[in-house]
Amino acid sequence: MIKIKNYSWILIFLLSFAAYAQSSQFAQEEEFVSNFADKAIEILSDESISENDKTSRFTNVVMNAIDLNLISKFVLSKTWKNSTDEQKERYLIAFKDYFINSYANKLDQYSGEQVQIVGSEAAGKYVIVESNIVREGTDTLKINLKWRLINRDGDIKIIDLNIEGISLVIAQREEFQSFLANNDNDIEKLIDKIITVSN
Protein backbone atom coordinates (compact mmCIF):
# COMPACT_ATOMS: atom_id res chain seq x y z
CA MET A 1 0.00 0.00 0.00
CA ILE A 2 2.81 2.40 0.88
CA LYS A 3 4.38 1.70 -2.49
CA ILE A 4 1.14 2.46 -4.29
CA LYS A 5 0.85 5.67 -2.36
CA ASN A 6 4.33 6.73 -3.42
CA TYR A 7 3.47 6.04 -7.02
CA SER A 8 0.34 8.08 -6.76
CA TRP A 9 2.32 11.07 -5.53
CA ILE A 10 4.57 10.84 -8.57
CA LEU A 11 1.56 10.50 -10.82
CA ILE A 12 -0.15 13.49 -9.31
CA PHE A 13 3.02 15.51 -9.64
CA LEU A 14 3.31 14.61 -13.31
CA LEU A 15 -0.37 15.29 -13.94
CA SER A 16 -0.28 18.70 -12.35
CA PHE A 17 2.81 19.49 -14.40
CA ALA A 18 1.06 18.36 -17.59
CA ALA A 19 -1.93 20.53 -16.80
CA TYR A 20 0.37 23.46 -16.18
CA ALA A 21 2.30 22.96 -19.39
CA GLN A 22 -0.91 22.68 -21.36
CA SER A 23 -2.49 25.81 -20.02
CA SER A 24 -0.82 28.34 -22.29
CA GLN A 25 -1.65 26.58 -25.53
CA PHE A 26 -4.50 28.87 -26.57
CA ALA A 27 -3.71 32.00 -24.62
CA GLN A 28 -6.02 34.17 -26.72
CA GLU A 29 -9.03 31.94 -26.14
CA GLU A 30 -8.29 31.53 -22.44
CA GLU A 31 -8.07 35.27 -22.05
CA PHE A 32 -11.39 35.61 -23.86
CA VAL A 33 -13.15 33.27 -21.42
CA SER A 34 -11.55 34.84 -18.39
CA ASN A 35 -12.48 38.34 -19.62
CA PHE A 36 -16.02 37.19 -20.25
CA ALA A 37 -16.28 35.66 -16.79
CA ASP A 38 -14.82 38.79 -15.18
CA LYS A 39 -17.30 41.07 -16.95
CA ALA A 40 -20.24 38.81 -16.12
CA ILE A 41 -19.24 38.47 -12.47
CA GLU A 42 -18.74 42.22 -12.17
CA ILE A 43 -22.35 42.76 -13.25
CA LEU A 44 -23.68 39.89 -11.13
CA SER A 45 -22.00 41.11 -7.96
CA ASP A 46 -23.00 44.76 -8.42
CA GLU A 47 -25.57 45.37 -5.69
CA SER A 48 -26.30 48.93 -6.75
CA ILE A 49 -28.12 48.24 -10.02
CA SER A 50 -31.74 47.18 -10.41
CA GLU A 51 -32.77 43.68 -11.45
CA ASN A 52 -33.86 44.87 -14.90
CA ASP A 53 -30.65 46.79 -15.42
CA LYS A 54 -28.68 43.76 -14.38
CA THR A 55 -30.44 41.55 -16.90
CA SER A 56 -29.92 44.09 -19.67
CA ARG A 57 -26.21 44.57 -19.00
CA PHE A 58 -25.65 40.86 -18.55
CA THR A 59 -27.49 40.17 -21.81
CA ASN A 60 -25.26 42.66 -23.59
CA VAL A 61 -22.12 40.93 -22.36
CA VAL A 62 -23.48 37.49 -23.21
CA MET A 63 -24.68 38.46 -26.68
CA ASN A 64 -21.28 39.92 -27.53
CA ALA A 65 -19.54 36.75 -26.39
CA ILE A 66 -21.66 34.00 -27.95
CA ASP A 67 -22.65 33.18 -31.50
CA LEU A 68 -26.37 32.81 -30.92
CA ASN A 69 -27.24 32.44 -34.59
CA LEU A 70 -24.91 29.48 -34.93
CA ILE A 71 -26.28 27.92 -31.74
CA SER A 72 -29.86 28.48 -32.93
CA LYS A 73 -29.17 26.71 -36.20
CA PHE A 74 -27.27 23.89 -34.54
CA VAL A 75 -29.99 23.00 -32.04
CA LEU A 76 -32.59 22.90 -34.81
CA SER A 77 -30.39 20.53 -36.85
CA LYS A 78 -31.94 19.23 -40.10
CA THR A 79 -35.19 21.07 -39.61
CA TRP A 80 -33.33 24.34 -40.20
CA LYS A 81 -32.60 23.45 -43.81
CA ASN A 82 -36.17 22.38 -44.50
CA SER A 83 -37.66 25.63 -43.23
CA THR A 84 -38.74 28.70 -45.15
CA ASP A 85 -36.98 32.04 -44.61
CA GLU A 86 -40.06 33.32 -42.83
CA GLN A 87 -40.01 30.35 -40.44
CA LYS A 88 -36.28 30.77 -39.85
CA GLU A 89 -36.78 34.40 -38.90
CA ARG A 90 -39.66 33.66 -36.55
CA TYR A 91 -37.67 30.83 -34.98
CA LEU A 92 -34.53 32.95 -34.44
CA ILE A 93 -36.53 35.67 -32.69
CA ALA A 94 -38.40 33.13 -30.54
CA PHE A 95 -35.23 31.27 -29.62
CA LYS A 96 -33.47 34.46 -28.64
CA ASP A 97 -36.28 35.43 -26.25
CA TYR A 98 -36.33 31.89 -24.90
CA PHE A 99 -32.58 32.01 -24.33
CA ILE A 100 -32.67 35.36 -22.49
CA ASN A 101 -35.68 34.25 -20.49
CA SER A 102 -33.76 31.21 -19.26
CA TYR A 103 -31.57 33.41 -17.03
CA ALA A 104 -33.54 36.65 -16.69
CA ASN A 105 -34.71 37.40 -13.15
CA LYS A 106 -32.44 34.71 -11.74
CA LEU A 107 -29.24 36.69 -11.73
CA ASP A 108 -29.62 37.52 -8.04
CA GLN A 109 -28.95 33.87 -7.24
CA TYR A 110 -25.25 34.48 -7.82
CA SER A 111 -23.39 34.06 -4.55
CA GLY A 112 -19.73 34.86 -5.08
CA GLU A 113 -18.49 31.88 -7.08
CA GLN A 114 -15.29 32.43 -9.05
CA VAL A 115 -14.18 30.98 -12.37
CA GLN A 116 -10.65 29.57 -12.54
CA ILE A 117 -9.17 28.76 -15.95
CA VAL A 118 -7.50 25.35 -15.94
CA GLY A 119 -6.29 24.95 -19.53
CA SER A 120 -7.23 24.66 -23.17
CA GLU A 121 -7.06 22.24 -26.06
CA ALA A 122 -7.98 22.02 -29.72
CA ALA A 123 -11.08 20.05 -30.64
CA GLY A 124 -11.44 19.79 -34.38
CA LYS A 125 -11.99 23.30 -35.68
CA TYR A 126 -12.90 24.51 -32.20
CA VAL A 127 -10.97 25.29 -29.05
CA ILE A 128 -12.10 24.09 -25.65
CA VAL A 129 -11.16 26.15 -22.61
CA GLU A 130 -11.51 24.28 -19.34
CA SER A 131 -12.32 26.03 -16.10
CA ASN A 132 -13.59 25.32 -12.60
CA ILE A 133 -16.13 27.04 -10.42
CA VAL A 134 -15.41 26.62 -6.75
CA ARG A 135 -18.48 26.07 -4.57
CA GLU A 136 -18.87 28.79 -2.01
CA GLY A 137 -17.67 27.93 1.47
CA THR A 138 -15.34 25.15 0.33
CA ASP A 139 -12.02 24.96 -1.46
CA THR A 140 -12.38 21.49 -2.90
CA LEU A 141 -15.94 21.08 -4.18
CA LYS A 142 -15.62 22.13 -7.78
CA ILE A 143 -17.84 22.29 -10.81
CA ASN A 144 -16.09 21.69 -14.10
CA LEU A 145 -16.95 23.99 -17.02
CA LYS A 146 -15.73 23.56 -20.58
CA TRP A 147 -16.26 26.41 -23.02
CA ARG A 148 -16.35 25.54 -26.70
CA LEU A 149 -15.09 28.43 -28.81
CA ILE A 150 -14.94 29.19 -32.48
CA ASN A 151 -12.14 31.50 -33.62
CA ARG A 152 -12.72 33.16 -36.98
CA ASP A 153 -9.49 35.07 -37.62
CA GLY A 154 -9.34 36.48 -34.11
CA ASP A 155 -13.09 36.95 -33.76
CA ILE A 156 -13.79 34.55 -30.91
CA LYS A 157 -17.30 33.41 -29.96
CA ILE A 158 -18.62 30.91 -27.44
CA ILE A 159 -20.79 28.22 -29.02
CA ASP A 160 -21.26 25.77 -26.16
CA LEU A 161 -20.89 25.39 -22.43
CA ASN A 162 -20.24 21.93 -21.05
CA ILE A 163 -21.01 21.54 -17.33
CA GLU A 164 -19.56 18.43 -15.70
CA GLY A 165 -19.64 16.53 -18.98
CA ILE A 166 -23.05 17.80 -20.06
CA SER A 167 -23.13 19.96 -23.16
CA LEU A 168 -25.97 22.47 -22.94
CA VAL A 169 -26.16 22.85 -26.70
CA ILE A 170 -26.38 19.11 -27.31
CA ALA A 171 -29.02 18.81 -24.56
CA GLN A 172 -31.04 21.63 -26.16
CA ARG A 173 -30.72 19.99 -29.53
CA GLU A 174 -31.91 16.61 -28.24
CA GLU A 175 -34.83 18.33 -26.57
CA PHE A 176 -35.90 20.11 -29.78
CA GLN A 177 -35.42 16.94 -31.83
CA SER A 178 -37.56 15.00 -29.37
CA PHE A 179 -40.29 17.63 -29.47
CA LEU A 180 -40.25 17.67 -33.27
CA ALA A 181 -40.36 13.87 -33.45
CA ASN A 182 -43.45 13.87 -31.24
CA ASN A 183 -45.10 16.73 -33.17
CA ASP A 184 -45.00 15.69 -36.85
CA ASN A 185 -41.63 17.48 -37.35
CA ASP A 186 -43.61 20.69 -37.57
CA ILE A 187 -41.42 23.72 -36.90
CA GLU A 188 -44.50 25.93 -36.47
CA LYS A 189 -45.50 23.87 -33.44
CA LEU A 190 -41.99 24.14 -32.04
CA ILE A 191 -41.94 27.91 -32.48
CA ASP A 192 -45.33 28.22 -30.77
CA LYS A 193 -44.13 26.06 -27.89
CA ILE A 194 -40.93 28.11 -27.51
CA ILE A 195 -42.98 31.32 -27.39
CA THR A 196 -45.37 29.84 -24.80
CA VAL A 197 -42.54 28.71 -22.54
CA SER A 198 -40.69 32.03 -22.67
CA ASN A 199 -43.76 34.02 -21.62
Next chain:
Amino acid sequence: MKYRILIVLFLSSVLVLQGCASKEASVNYNNSETEIVSVNDPLEKVNRVVFQFNIIFDKLILRPIAVTYRAIVPEFVRNRVTYSLNNLGMPITAVNNVLQGELRKAGVSTSRFIINSTVGILGFFDPAASMGLVSENEDFGQTLSVWGVESGPYLVLPFLGPSTPRDFAGMLSTSLLDPMYQVGGGSAPDSLRTYRMGTGAVDFRSQNIEILDDLQNNSIDYYAAVRSFYSQGRESQASNNLEINTQDQENDIFDDFDIDESYVGPDIEIIYD
Protein backbone atom coordinates in the same frame (compact mmCIF):
# COMPACT_ATOMS: atom_id res chain seq x y z
CA MET B 1 -26.67 -13.07 0.61
CA LYS B 2 -25.58 -15.87 -1.74
CA TYR B 3 -28.83 -15.43 -3.55
CA ARG B 4 -28.02 -11.78 -4.19
CA ILE B 5 -24.58 -12.58 -5.56
CA LEU B 6 -26.22 -15.01 -7.99
CA ILE B 7 -28.58 -12.29 -9.18
CA VAL B 8 -25.69 -9.94 -9.81
CA LEU B 9 -23.72 -12.58 -11.69
CA PHE B 10 -26.76 -13.41 -13.75
CA LEU B 11 -27.47 -9.79 -14.60
CA SER B 12 -23.84 -9.12 -15.45
CA SER B 13 -23.59 -12.10 -17.78
CA VAL B 14 -26.84 -11.21 -19.50
CA LEU B 15 -25.57 -7.68 -19.99
CA VAL B 16 -22.20 -8.79 -21.35
CA LEU B 17 -23.88 -11.13 -23.83
CA GLN B 18 -26.43 -8.53 -24.79
CA GLY B 19 -23.60 -6.03 -25.24
CA CYS B 20 -22.00 -8.29 -27.84
CA ALA B 21 -25.29 -8.80 -29.62
CA SER B 22 -26.35 -5.18 -29.61
CA LYS B 23 -23.35 -3.98 -31.59
CA GLU B 24 -24.89 -5.51 -34.69
CA ALA B 25 -28.35 -4.33 -33.91
CA SER B 26 -27.32 -0.73 -33.40
CA VAL B 27 -26.23 -0.32 -37.03
CA ASN B 28 -29.79 -0.20 -38.26
CA TYR B 29 -30.70 2.31 -35.65
CA ASN B 30 -28.16 4.84 -36.84
CA ASN B 31 -29.40 4.66 -40.40
CA SER B 32 -32.65 6.34 -39.53
CA GLU B 33 -32.96 9.39 -41.74
CA THR B 34 -34.80 11.83 -39.56
CA GLU B 35 -32.48 11.75 -36.57
CA ILE B 36 -28.84 12.73 -36.58
CA VAL B 37 -28.22 12.18 -32.90
CA SER B 38 -29.58 8.72 -32.27
CA VAL B 39 -31.15 8.40 -28.86
CA ASN B 40 -31.48 4.84 -27.59
CA ASP B 41 -34.96 4.97 -26.06
CA PRO B 42 -37.26 2.29 -27.49
CA LEU B 43 -39.32 2.26 -24.26
CA GLU B 44 -40.06 5.98 -24.46
CA LYS B 45 -43.83 5.59 -24.00
CA VAL B 46 -43.50 3.59 -20.76
CA ASN B 47 -40.61 5.74 -19.60
CA ARG B 48 -42.66 8.90 -19.98
CA VAL B 49 -45.39 7.46 -17.75
CA VAL B 50 -42.92 6.51 -15.02
CA PHE B 51 -41.26 9.91 -15.44
CA GLN B 52 -44.59 11.64 -14.76
CA PHE B 53 -45.01 9.49 -11.66
CA ASN B 54 -41.54 10.47 -10.44
CA ILE B 55 -42.32 14.15 -10.97
CA ILE B 56 -45.34 13.82 -8.69
CA PHE B 57 -43.32 11.92 -6.09
CA ASP B 58 -40.67 14.62 -6.24
CA LYS B 59 -43.20 17.42 -5.97
CA LEU B 60 -44.98 15.89 -2.98
CA ILE B 61 -42.09 14.42 -1.01
CA LEU B 62 -38.49 14.81 -2.14
CA ARG B 63 -38.51 18.49 -3.13
CA PRO B 64 -40.27 19.68 0.06
CA ILE B 65 -37.74 17.75 2.16
CA ALA B 66 -34.86 19.23 0.19
CA VAL B 67 -36.25 22.77 0.50
CA THR B 68 -36.74 22.37 4.25
CA TYR B 69 -33.30 20.84 4.63
CA ARG B 70 -31.70 23.80 2.91
CA ALA B 71 -33.78 26.29 4.85
CA ILE B 72 -33.02 24.98 8.34
CA VAL B 73 -29.55 23.45 8.02
CA PRO B 74 -26.68 25.98 7.77
CA GLU B 75 -24.48 25.89 4.72
CA PHE B 76 -21.45 24.86 6.74
CA VAL B 77 -23.23 21.73 7.97
CA ARG B 78 -24.60 20.93 4.53
CA ASN B 79 -21.09 21.09 3.08
CA ARG B 80 -19.92 18.71 5.84
CA VAL B 81 -22.71 16.30 4.83
CA THR B 82 -21.64 16.43 1.18
CA TYR B 83 -18.07 15.68 2.23
CA SER B 84 -19.05 12.79 4.46
CA LEU B 85 -21.19 11.28 1.71
CA ASN B 86 -18.25 11.51 -0.68
CA ASN B 87 -16.07 9.86 1.93
CA LEU B 88 -18.50 6.97 2.51
CA GLY B 89 -18.42 6.33 -1.23
CA MET B 90 -14.63 6.03 -1.28
CA PRO B 91 -14.38 2.29 -0.40
CA ILE B 92 -16.76 1.50 -3.28
CA THR B 93 -14.68 3.70 -5.55
CA ALA B 94 -11.51 1.89 -4.44
CA VAL B 95 -13.03 -1.54 -5.17
CA ASN B 96 -14.17 -0.39 -8.59
CA ASN B 97 -10.74 1.16 -9.27
CA VAL B 98 -9.27 -2.32 -8.70
CA LEU B 99 -11.92 -4.01 -10.86
CA GLN B 100 -11.08 -1.53 -13.62
CA GLY B 101 -7.38 -2.34 -13.26
CA GLU B 102 -6.58 1.16 -12.00
CA LEU B 103 -4.33 0.27 -9.08
CA ARG B 104 -2.88 3.75 -8.69
CA LYS B 105 -6.33 5.27 -8.47
CA ALA B 106 -7.30 2.56 -5.98
CA GLY B 107 -4.33 3.67 -3.89
CA VAL B 108 -5.48 7.27 -4.02
CA SER B 109 -9.09 6.36 -3.12
CA THR B 110 -7.98 4.17 -0.22
CA SER B 111 -5.61 6.83 1.09
CA ARG B 112 -8.35 9.40 0.81
CA PHE B 113 -10.72 7.22 2.84
CA ILE B 114 -8.15 6.55 5.55
CA ILE B 115 -6.96 10.16 5.83
CA ASN B 116 -10.40 11.77 5.68
CA SER B 117 -11.99 9.30 8.09
CA THR B 118 -9.32 10.04 10.69
CA VAL B 119 -7.66 13.43 10.18
CA GLY B 120 -10.79 14.66 8.42
CA ILE B 121 -12.98 13.69 11.41
CA LEU B 122 -15.27 10.95 10.04
CA GLY B 123 -15.04 12.42 6.58
CA PHE B 124 -16.60 15.76 7.45
CA PHE B 125 -13.52 17.51 6.06
CA ASP B 126 -11.31 16.77 3.10
CA PRO B 127 -7.66 17.22 4.13
CA ALA B 128 -6.65 14.57 1.58
CA ALA B 129 -7.55 16.90 -1.28
CA SER B 130 -5.26 19.61 0.02
CA MET B 131 -2.51 16.95 0.05
CA GLY B 132 -3.11 16.48 -3.66
CA LEU B 133 -5.09 13.25 -3.29
CA VAL B 134 -8.03 13.73 -5.64
CA SER B 135 -10.20 11.04 -7.13
CA GLU B 136 -13.43 10.65 -9.06
CA ASN B 137 -16.28 8.57 -7.72
CA GLU B 138 -16.61 5.22 -9.45
CA ASP B 139 -19.51 2.81 -9.32
CA PHE B 140 -20.06 -0.69 -10.65
CA GLY B 141 -22.02 0.63 -13.62
CA GLN B 142 -18.86 2.42 -14.77
CA THR B 143 -16.84 -0.76 -14.19
CA LEU B 144 -19.27 -2.70 -16.39
CA SER B 145 -18.77 -0.06 -19.05
CA VAL B 146 -14.99 -0.48 -18.82
CA TRP B 147 -15.57 -4.22 -19.25
CA GLY B 148 -17.29 -3.49 -22.55
CA VAL B 149 -20.91 -3.80 -21.48
CA GLU B 150 -23.16 -1.55 -23.54
CA SER B 151 -25.45 0.70 -21.55
CA GLY B 152 -28.58 -0.65 -23.20
CA PRO B 153 -31.76 1.38 -23.68
CA TYR B 154 -32.65 4.35 -21.50
CA LEU B 155 -34.86 3.43 -18.55
CA VAL B 156 -36.78 5.54 -16.08
CA LEU B 157 -37.15 3.65 -12.79
CA PRO B 158 -39.91 4.40 -10.28
CA PHE B 159 -38.50 6.58 -7.43
CA LEU B 160 -34.91 6.06 -8.59
CA GLY B 161 -35.17 8.01 -11.82
CA PRO B 162 -33.07 7.82 -15.00
CA SER B 163 -31.04 4.67 -15.54
CA THR B 164 -30.09 1.97 -18.03
CA PRO B 165 -29.97 -1.82 -17.58
CA ARG B 166 -26.22 -1.52 -17.09
CA ASP B 167 -26.44 1.22 -14.49
CA PHE B 168 -29.32 -0.49 -12.69
CA ALA B 169 -27.32 -3.73 -12.46
CA GLY B 170 -24.38 -1.67 -11.27
CA MET B 171 -26.51 -0.05 -8.61
CA LEU B 172 -27.80 -3.40 -7.34
CA SER B 173 -24.28 -4.82 -7.13
CA THR B 174 -22.69 -1.77 -5.58
CA SER B 175 -23.99 -2.70 -2.13
CA LEU B 176 -22.52 -6.18 -2.51
CA LEU B 177 -19.14 -4.78 -3.48
CA ASP B 178 -19.11 -2.21 -0.71
CA PRO B 179 -16.31 -3.22 1.68
CA MET B 180 -18.19 -1.57 4.54
CA TYR B 181 -21.05 -3.97 3.96
CA GLN B 182 -18.78 -7.00 3.62
CA VAL B 183 -16.61 -6.31 6.64
CA GLY B 184 -19.25 -5.29 9.15
CA GLY B 185 -22.27 -7.21 8.02
CA GLY B 186 -24.05 -5.91 11.10
CA SER B 187 -26.25 -2.98 11.88
CA ALA B 188 -23.63 -0.21 11.79
CA PRO B 189 -22.81 -0.54 8.08
CA ASP B 190 -26.51 -0.94 7.37
CA SER B 191 -27.39 2.35 8.96
CA LEU B 192 -24.46 3.99 7.16
CA ARG B 193 -25.85 2.69 3.92
CA THR B 194 -29.28 4.02 4.75
CA TYR B 195 -27.69 7.35 5.62
CA ARG B 196 -25.91 7.37 2.30
CA MET B 197 -29.00 6.55 0.25
CA GLY B 198 -31.51 8.74 2.03
CA THR B 199 -29.29 11.69 2.80
CA GLY B 200 -27.62 11.32 -0.57
CA ALA B 201 -30.95 11.86 -2.31
CA VAL B 202 -31.75 14.92 -0.18
CA ASP B 203 -28.20 16.29 -0.52
CA PHE B 204 -28.35 15.96 -4.30
CA ARG B 205 -31.86 17.38 -4.53
CA SER B 206 -31.08 20.34 -2.26
CA GLN B 207 -28.11 21.29 -4.42
CA ASN B 208 -30.29 21.31 -7.50
CA ILE B 209 -33.54 22.96 -6.42
CA GLU B 210 -33.27 26.01 -8.70
CA ILE B 211 -31.64 24.12 -11.54
CA LEU B 212 -34.36 21.47 -11.68
CA ASP B 213 -37.17 23.99 -11.16
CA ASP B 214 -35.82 26.08 -14.02
CA LEU B 215 -35.35 23.07 -16.20
CA GLN B 216 -38.90 21.95 -15.59
CA ASN B 217 -40.42 25.39 -16.17
CA ASN B 218 -38.33 26.35 -19.19
CA SER B 219 -38.26 23.06 -21.00
CA ILE B 220 -39.71 22.46 -24.40
CA ASP B 221 -39.63 18.76 -23.52
CA TYR B 222 -38.60 18.15 -19.90
CA TYR B 223 -38.42 14.38 -20.37
CA ALA B 224 -35.97 14.73 -23.28
CA ALA B 225 -33.90 17.30 -21.39
CA VAL B 226 -33.44 15.00 -18.38
CA ARG B 227 -32.70 12.05 -20.67
CA SER B 228 -29.99 14.05 -22.43
CA PHE B 229 -28.46 15.23 -19.14
CA TYR B 230 -28.36 11.70 -17.78
CA SER B 231 -26.97 10.07 -20.93
CA GLN B 232 -24.35 12.74 -21.47
CA GLY B 233 -23.29 12.68 -17.83
CA ARG B 234 -22.88 8.92 -17.71
CA GLU B 235 -21.09 8.88 -21.04
CA SER B 236 -18.57 11.45 -19.93
CA GLN B 237 -17.91 9.53 -16.69
CA ALA B 238 -17.39 6.35 -18.68
CA SER B 239 -15.07 8.01 -21.18
CA ASN B 240 -12.88 9.22 -18.31
CA ASN B 241 -12.11 5.58 -17.67
CA LEU B 242 -11.98 4.14 -21.16
CA GLU B 243 -9.08 6.44 -22.08
CA ILE B 244 -10.58 6.74 -25.53
CA ASN B 245 -10.90 10.33 -26.49
CA THR B 246 -14.60 10.74 -27.07
CA GLN B 247 -13.76 14.30 -28.00
CA ASP B 248 -13.50 13.06 -31.58
CA GLN B 249 -16.93 11.54 -31.43
CA GLU B 250 -18.38 14.70 -29.97
CA ASN B 251 -16.74 16.82 -32.62
CA ASP B 252 -18.48 14.72 -35.24
CA ILE B 253 -21.76 15.90 -33.76
CA PHE B 254 -20.61 19.50 -33.92
CA ASP B 255 -19.20 19.15 -37.42
CA ASP B 256 -21.96 17.06 -38.90
CA PHE B 257 -24.27 20.02 -39.05
CA ASP B 258 -22.76 21.92 -41.89
CA ILE B 259 -23.18 25.53 -41.08
CA ASP B 260 -25.46 27.41 -43.40
CA GLU B 261 -23.70 30.77 -43.48
CA SER B 262 -25.73 32.02 -46.43
CA TYR B 263 -28.63 32.99 -44.22
CA VAL B 264 -27.43 35.51 -41.68
CA GLY B 265 -30.77 36.05 -39.99
CA PRO B 266 -32.52 39.22 -39.00
CA ASP B 267 -30.90 41.88 -36.87
CA ILE B 268 -32.95 41.42 -33.76
CA GLU B 269 -33.07 44.08 -31.12
CA ILE B 270 -32.57 42.84 -27.62
CA ILE B 271 -35.81 43.25 -25.73
CA TYR B 272 -36.41 42.06 -22.20
CA ASP B 273 -38.69 42.86 -19.35
